[in-house]
Amino acid sequence: MxxxxxxxxxxxxxxxxxxxxxxxxxxxxxxxxxxxxxxxxxxxxxxxxxxxxxxxxxxxxxxxxxxxxxxxxxxxxxxxxxxxxxxxxxxxxxxxxxxxxxxxxxxxxxETDSAGPGEIEWSDLLDSGLIVHGSSARRRERMGELLGIGYANGKQFYKRCLMFRITRAEFTAALEQLEREGL
Structure with a gap:
Protein backbone atom coordinates (compact mmCIF):
# COMPACT_ATOMS: atom_id res chain seq x y z
CA MET A 1 0.00 0.00 0.00
CA GLU A 111 13.15 21.15 -2.36
CA THR A 112 13.45 21.70 1.38
CA ASP A 113 14.75 24.82 3.07
CA SER A 114 17.89 22.98 4.14
CA ALA A 115 18.65 21.76 0.62
CA GLY A 116 20.54 24.89 -0.32
CA PRO A 117 20.64 26.44 -3.77
CA GLY A 118 19.98 24.28 -6.82
CA GLU A 119 22.84 22.98 -8.88
CA ILE A 120 21.26 23.76 -12.25
CA GLU A 121 21.53 27.30 -13.61
CA TRP A 122 19.44 29.02 -16.28
CA SER A 123 22.56 29.12 -18.45
CA ASP A 124 22.70 25.28 -18.32
CA LEU A 125 19.33 25.16 -20.08
CA LEU A 126 20.51 27.67 -22.68
CA ASP A 127 23.83 25.87 -23.26
CA SER A 128 22.04 22.51 -23.54
CA GLY A 129 19.57 23.69 -26.18
CA LEU A 130 16.62 23.31 -23.81
CA ILE A 131 15.55 26.91 -24.40
CA VAL A 132 15.95 29.28 -27.39
CA HIS A 133 16.69 26.41 -29.75
CA GLY A 134 14.86 25.10 -32.79
CA SER A 135 13.97 21.82 -31.11
CA SER A 136 14.03 22.98 -27.49
CA ALA A 137 10.43 21.86 -26.79
CA ARG A 138 11.17 18.29 -27.94
CA ARG A 139 14.49 18.29 -26.06
CA ARG A 140 12.77 19.48 -22.84
CA GLU A 141 10.07 16.86 -23.27
CA ARG A 142 12.65 14.06 -23.48
CA MET A 143 14.80 15.51 -20.67
CA GLY A 144 11.67 15.70 -18.50
CA GLU A 145 11.07 12.00 -19.20
CA LEU A 146 14.67 11.08 -18.42
CA LEU A 147 14.72 13.12 -15.21
CA GLY A 148 11.24 12.07 -14.14
CA ILE A 149 9.92 15.64 -13.86
CA GLY A 150 7.55 15.73 -16.83
CA TYR A 151 7.24 18.16 -19.71
CA ALA A 152 7.23 21.89 -19.05
CA ASN A 153 8.00 25.14 -20.83
CA GLY A 154 11.49 26.57 -20.28
CA LYS A 155 10.69 28.60 -17.17
CA GLN A 156 8.72 25.77 -15.51
CA PHE A 157 11.40 23.23 -16.47
CA TYR A 158 14.01 25.34 -14.71
CA LYS A 159 11.77 25.68 -11.63
CA ARG A 160 11.27 21.92 -11.54
CA CYS A 161 15.00 21.31 -11.76
CA LEU A 162 15.38 23.49 -8.67
CA MET A 163 12.28 22.25 -6.85
CA PHE A 164 13.16 18.58 -7.31
CA ARG A 165 16.85 19.20 -6.61
CA ILE A 166 18.09 17.81 -9.90
CA THR A 167 21.82 17.36 -9.45
CA ARG A 168 24.41 18.33 -12.01
CA ALA A 169 25.25 14.60 -12.37
CA GLU A 170 21.59 13.71 -13.10
CA PHE A 171 21.29 16.59 -15.55
CA THR A 172 24.53 15.66 -17.34
CA ALA A 173 23.59 11.97 -17.57
CA ALA A 174 20.17 12.83 -19.02
CA LEU A 175 21.75 15.29 -21.45
CA GLU A 176 24.25 12.66 -22.59
CA GLN A 177 21.37 10.22 -23.19
CA LEU A 178 19.58 12.92 -25.14
CA GLU A 179 22.65 13.42 -27.33
CA ARG A 180 23.02 9.64 -27.86
CA GLU A 181 19.42 9.61 -29.09
CA GLY A 182 20.28 12.34 -31.58
CA LEU A 183 17.91 14.97 -30.18
Missing part, protein backbone atom coordinates in the same frame (compact mmCIF):
# COMPACT_ATOMS: atom_id res chain seq x y z
CA UNK A 2 1.26 3.45 -0.87
CA UNK A 3 1.27 5.56 2.29
CA UNK A 4 0.57 8.91 0.62
CA UNK A 5 -2.78 9.94 -0.83
CA UNK A 6 -2.63 10.29 -4.61
CA UNK A 7 -4.31 13.36 -6.10
CA UNK A 8 -5.90 12.61 -9.48
CA UNK A 9 -8.35 14.45 -11.70
CA UNK A 10 -11.36 12.12 -11.81
CA UNK A 11 -13.05 8.75 -11.25
CA UNK A 12 -11.45 7.08 -14.26
CA UNK A 13 -8.00 8.10 -12.99
CA UNK A 14 -8.82 6.61 -9.58
CA UNK A 15 -9.85 3.35 -11.29
CA UNK A 16 -6.57 3.26 -13.26
CA UNK A 17 -4.41 4.00 -10.20
CA UNK A 18 -6.19 1.40 -8.04
CA UNK A 19 -5.84 -1.14 -10.85
CA UNK A 20 -2.07 -0.57 -10.82
CA UNK A 21 -1.32 -0.14 -7.09
CA UNK A 22 -2.93 -0.34 -3.67
CA UNK A 23 -3.54 3.32 -2.90
CA UNK A 24 -6.11 5.88 -1.81
CA UNK A 25 -6.93 8.83 -4.05
CA UNK A 26 -8.44 12.28 -3.86
CA UNK A 27 -10.22 13.41 -7.02
CA UNK A 28 -10.07 17.09 -7.93
CA UNK A 29 -13.05 16.91 -10.29
CA UNK A 30 -11.07 18.69 -12.99
CA UNK A 31 -9.17 21.95 -13.07
CA UNK A 32 -11.85 23.95 -11.24
CA UNK A 33 -10.75 22.62 -7.85
CA UNK A 34 -13.16 23.50 -5.07
CA UNK A 35 -12.22 24.75 -1.63
CA UNK A 36 -13.47 21.54 0.00
CA UNK A 37 -11.13 19.43 -2.16
CA UNK A 38 -8.18 21.68 -1.35
CA UNK A 39 -8.94 21.32 2.37
CA UNK A 40 -9.00 17.51 2.01
CA UNK A 41 -5.64 17.65 0.22
CA UNK A 42 -4.22 19.83 3.03
CA UNK A 43 -5.43 17.33 5.63
CA UNK A 44 -4.02 14.43 3.63
CA UNK A 45 -0.66 16.21 3.43
CA UNK A 46 -0.61 16.70 7.21
CA UNK A 47 -1.59 13.12 8.01
CA UNK A 48 -0.17 10.93 5.23
CA UNK A 49 1.54 13.02 2.58
CA UNK A 50 0.36 13.69 -0.97
CA UNK A 51 1.51 12.60 -4.42
CA UNK A 52 0.09 14.59 -7.35
CA UNK A 53 -0.48 12.48 -10.48
CA UNK A 54 -2.31 14.49 -13.12
CA UNK A 55 -2.67 14.24 -16.89
CA UNK A 56 0.35 15.45 -18.91
CA UNK A 57 -1.60 18.29 -20.51
CA UNK A 58 -2.39 21.95 -19.79
CA UNK A 59 -5.34 21.31 -17.42
CA UNK A 60 -3.28 18.70 -15.55
CA UNK A 61 -0.43 21.18 -15.15
CA UNK A 62 -2.90 23.81 -13.93
CA UNK A 63 -4.16 21.41 -11.24
CA UNK A 64 -0.59 20.52 -10.26
CA UNK A 65 0.23 24.23 -9.88
CA UNK A 66 -2.90 25.03 -7.83
CA UNK A 67 -2.28 22.11 -5.46
CA UNK A 68 1.45 22.87 -5.12
CA UNK A 69 0.85 26.53 -4.31
CA UNK A 70 -1.90 25.78 -1.79
CA UNK A 71 -0.34 22.67 -0.21
CA UNK A 72 3.44 22.98 0.06
CA UNK A 73 5.53 19.85 0.28
CA UNK A 74 3.55 17.65 -2.09
CA UNK A 75 5.40 15.00 -4.04
CA UNK A 76 4.88 14.66 -7.79
CA UNK A 77 4.64 11.72 -10.18
CA UNK A 78 4.69 12.24 -13.94
CA UNK A 79 3.49 10.26 -16.93
CA UNK A 80 4.77 11.07 -20.39
CA UNK A 81 2.28 11.99 -23.10
CA UNK A 82 3.03 8.71 -24.86
CA UNK A 83 2.36 6.71 -21.69
CA UNK A 84 -0.95 8.52 -21.17
CA UNK A 85 -2.17 8.49 -24.78
CA UNK A 86 -5.43 6.72 -25.49
CA UNK A 87 -7.91 6.55 -28.35
CA UNK A 88 -9.90 9.45 -26.88
CA UNK A 89 -7.10 11.70 -25.70
CA UNK A 90 -4.38 11.95 -23.10
CA UNK A 91 -4.93 11.06 -19.48
CA UNK A 92 -3.94 8.97 -16.48
CA UNK A 93 -6.95 6.75 -17.20
CA UNK A 94 -5.32 5.61 -20.47
CA UNK A 95 -1.94 4.69 -18.93
CA UNK A 96 -0.96 1.07 -18.47
CA UNK A 97 -0.59 -0.36 -14.98
CA UNK A 98 3.16 -0.59 -15.57
CA UNK A 99 3.41 3.09 -16.60
CA UNK A 100 1.52 4.17 -13.47
CA UNK A 101 3.73 2.00 -11.23
CA UNK A 102 6.85 3.39 -12.95
CA UNK A 103 5.64 7.00 -12.44
CA UNK A 104 4.98 6.31 -8.74
CA UNK A 105 8.39 4.66 -8.32
CA UNK A 106 10.04 7.79 -9.74
CA UNK A 107 8.08 10.18 -7.52
CA UNK A 108 9.89 13.44 -6.81
CA UNK A 109 9.70 15.51 -3.65
CA UNK A 110 10.07 19.27 -3.38
Missing amino acids: IREMIVVEGKDDTTAVRRAVDADTIETGGSAIGEDVLKRIELAQERRGVIVLTDPDAPGERIRKIVSERVPGCKHAFLTKDEARGRRGIGVEHASDEAIRRALERVRGP
Whole structure:
Protein backbone atom coordinates (compact mmCIF):
# COMPACT_ATOMS: atom_id res chain seq x y z
CA MET A 1 0.00 0.00 0.00
CA ILE A 2 1.26 3.45 -0.87
CA ARG A 3 1.27 5.56 2.29
CA GLU A 4 0.57 8.91 0.62
CA MET A 5 -2.78 9.94 -0.83
CA ILE A 6 -2.63 10.29 -4.61
CA VAL A 7 -4.31 13.36 -6.10
CA VAL A 8 -5.90 12.61 -9.48
CA GLU A 9 -8.35 14.45 -11.70
CA GLY A 10 -11.36 12.12 -11.81
CA LYS A 11 -13.05 8.75 -11.25
CA ASP A 12 -11.45 7.08 -14.26
CA ASP A 13 -8.00 8.10 -12.99
CA THR A 14 -8.82 6.61 -9.58
CA THR A 15 -9.85 3.35 -11.29
CA ALA A 16 -6.57 3.26 -13.26
CA VAL A 17 -4.41 4.00 -10.20
CA ARG A 18 -6.19 1.40 -8.04
CA ARG A 19 -5.84 -1.14 -10.85
CA ALA A 20 -2.07 -0.57 -10.82
CA VAL A 21 -1.32 -0.14 -7.09
CA ASP A 22 -2.93 -0.34 -3.67
CA ALA A 23 -3.54 3.32 -2.90
CA ASP A 24 -6.11 5.88 -1.81
CA THR A 25 -6.93 8.83 -4.05
CA ILE A 26 -8.44 12.28 -3.86
CA GLU A 27 -10.22 13.41 -7.02
CA THR A 28 -10.07 17.09 -7.93
CA GLY A 29 -13.05 16.91 -10.29
CA GLY A 30 -11.07 18.69 -12.99
CA SER A 31 -9.17 21.95 -13.07
CA ALA A 32 -11.85 23.95 -11.24
CA ILE A 33 -10.75 22.62 -7.85
CA GLY A 34 -13.16 23.50 -5.07
CA GLU A 35 -12.22 24.75 -1.63
CA ASP A 36 -13.47 21.54 0.00
CA VAL A 37 -11.13 19.43 -2.16
CA LEU A 38 -8.18 21.68 -1.35
CA LYS A 39 -8.94 21.32 2.37
CA ARG A 40 -9.00 17.51 2.01
CA ILE A 41 -5.64 17.65 0.22
CA GLU A 42 -4.22 19.83 3.03
CA LEU A 43 -5.43 17.33 5.63
CA ALA A 44 -4.02 14.43 3.63
CA GLN A 45 -0.66 16.21 3.43
CA GLU A 46 -0.61 16.70 7.21
CA ARG A 47 -1.59 13.12 8.01
CA ARG A 48 -0.17 10.93 5.23
CA GLY A 49 1.54 13.02 2.58
CA VAL A 50 0.36 13.69 -0.97
CA ILE A 51 1.51 12.60 -4.42
CA VAL A 52 0.09 14.59 -7.35
CA LEU A 53 -0.48 12.48 -10.48
CA THR A 54 -2.31 14.49 -13.12
CA ASP A 55 -2.67 14.24 -16.89
CA PRO A 56 0.35 15.45 -18.91
CA ASP A 57 -1.60 18.29 -20.51
CA ALA A 58 -2.39 21.95 -19.79
CA PRO A 59 -5.34 21.31 -17.42
CA GLY A 60 -3.28 18.70 -15.55
CA GLU A 61 -0.43 21.18 -15.15
CA ARG A 62 -2.90 23.81 -13.93
CA ILE A 63 -4.16 21.41 -11.24
CA ARG A 64 -0.59 20.52 -10.26
CA LYS A 65 0.23 24.23 -9.88
CA ILE A 66 -2.90 25.03 -7.83
CA VAL A 67 -2.28 22.11 -5.46
CA SER A 68 1.45 22.87 -5.12
CA GLU A 69 0.85 26.53 -4.31
CA ARG A 70 -1.90 25.78 -1.79
CA VAL A 71 -0.34 22.67 -0.21
CA PRO A 72 3.44 22.98 0.06
CA GLY A 73 5.53 19.85 0.28
CA CYS A 74 3.55 17.65 -2.09
CA LYS A 75 5.40 15.00 -4.04
CA HIS A 76 4.88 14.66 -7.79
CA ALA A 77 4.64 11.72 -10.18
CA PHE A 78 4.69 12.24 -13.94
CA LEU A 79 3.49 10.26 -16.93
CA THR A 80 4.77 11.07 -20.39
CA LYS A 81 2.28 11.99 -23.10
CA ASP A 82 3.03 8.71 -24.86
CA GLU A 83 2.36 6.71 -21.69
CA ALA A 84 -0.95 8.52 -21.17
CA ARG A 85 -2.17 8.49 -24.78
CA GLY A 86 -5.43 6.72 -25.49
CA ARG A 87 -7.91 6.55 -28.35
CA ARG A 88 -9.90 9.45 -26.88
CA GLY A 89 -7.10 11.70 -25.70
CA ILE A 90 -4.38 11.95 -23.10
CA GLY A 91 -4.93 11.06 -19.48
CA VAL A 92 -3.94 8.97 -16.48
CA GLU A 93 -6.95 6.75 -17.20
CA HIS A 94 -5.32 5.61 -20.47
CA ALA A 95 -1.94 4.69 -18.93
CA SER A 96 -0.96 1.07 -18.47
CA ASP A 97 -0.59 -0.36 -14.98
CA GLU A 98 3.16 -0.59 -15.57
CA ALA A 99 3.41 3.09 -16.60
CA ILE A 100 1.52 4.17 -13.47
CA ARG A 101 3.73 2.00 -11.23
CA ARG A 102 6.85 3.39 -12.95
CA ALA A 103 5.64 7.00 -12.44
CA LEU A 104 4.98 6.31 -8.74
CA GLU A 105 8.39 4.66 -8.32
CA ARG A 106 10.04 7.79 -9.74
CA VAL A 107 8.08 10.18 -7.52
CA ARG A 108 9.89 13.44 -6.81
CA GLY A 109 9.70 15.51 -3.65
CA PRO A 110 10.07 19.27 -3.38
CA GLU A 111 13.15 21.15 -2.36
CA THR A 112 13.45 21.70 1.38
CA ASP A 113 14.75 24.82 3.07
CA SER A 114 17.89 22.98 4.14
CA ALA A 115 18.65 21.76 0.62
CA GLY A 116 20.54 24.89 -0.32
CA PRO A 117 20.64 26.44 -3.77
CA GLY A 118 19.98 24.28 -6.82
CA GLU A 119 22.84 22.98 -8.88
CA ILE A 120 21.26 23.76 -12.25
CA GLU A 121 21.53 27.30 -13.61
CA TRP A 122 19.44 29.02 -16.28
CA SER A 123 22.56 29.12 -18.45
CA ASP A 124 22.70 25.28 -18.32
CA LEU A 125 19.33 25.16 -20.08
CA LEU A 126 20.51 27.67 -22.68
CA ASP A 127 23.83 25.87 -23.26
CA SER A 128 22.04 22.51 -23.54
CA GLY A 129 19.57 23.69 -26.18
CA LEU A 130 16.62 23.31 -23.81
CA ILE A 131 15.55 26.91 -24.40
CA VAL A 132 15.95 29.28 -27.39
CA HIS A 133 16.69 26.41 -29.75
CA GLY A 134 14.86 25.10 -32.79
CA SER A 135 13.97 21.82 -31.11
CA SER A 136 14.03 22.98 -27.49
CA ALA A 137 10.43 21.86 -26.79
CA ARG A 138 11.17 18.29 -27.94
CA ARG A 139 14.49 18.29 -26.06
CA ARG A 140 12.77 19.48 -22.84
CA GLU A 141 10.07 16.86 -23.27
CA ARG A 142 12.65 14.06 -23.48
CA MET A 143 14.80 15.51 -20.67
CA GLY A 144 11.67 15.70 -18.50
CA GLU A 145 11.07 12.00 -19.20
CA LEU A 146 14.67 11.08 -18.42
CA LEU A 147 14.72 13.12 -15.21
CA GLY A 148 11.24 12.07 -14.14
CA ILE A 149 9.92 15.64 -13.86
CA GLY A 150 7.55 15.73 -16.83
CA TYR A 151 7.24 18.16 -19.71
CA ALA A 152 7.23 21.89 -19.05
CA ASN A 153 8.00 25.14 -20.83
CA GLY A 154 11.49 26.57 -20.28
CA LYS A 155 10.69 28.60 -17.17
CA GLN A 156 8.72 25.77 -15.51
CA PHE A 157 11.40 23.23 -16.47
CA TYR A 158 14.01 25.34 -14.71
CA LYS A 159 11.77 25.68 -11.63
CA ARG A 160 11.27 21.92 -11.54
CA CYS A 161 15.00 21.31 -11.76
CA LEU A 162 15.38 23.49 -8.67
CA MET A 163 12.28 22.25 -6.85
CA PHE A 164 13.16 18.58 -7.31
CA ARG A 165 16.85 19.20 -6.61
CA ILE A 166 18.09 17.81 -9.90
CA THR A 167 21.82 17.36 -9.45
CA ARG A 168 24.41 18.33 -12.01
CA ALA A 169 25.25 14.60 -12.37
CA GLU A 170 21.59 13.71 -13.10
CA PHE A 171 21.29 16.59 -15.55
CA THR A 172 24.53 15.66 -17.34
CA ALA A 173 23.59 11.97 -17.57
CA ALA A 174 20.17 12.83 -19.02
CA LEU A 175 21.75 15.29 -21.45
CA GLU A 176 24.25 12.66 -22.59
CA GLN A 177 21.37 10.22 -23.19
CA LEU A 178 19.58 12.92 -25.14
CA GLU A 179 22.65 13.42 -27.33
CA ARG A 180 23.02 9.64 -27.86
CA GLU A 181 19.42 9.61 -29.09
CA GLY A 182 20.28 12.34 -31.58
CA LEU A 183 17.91 14.97 -30.18
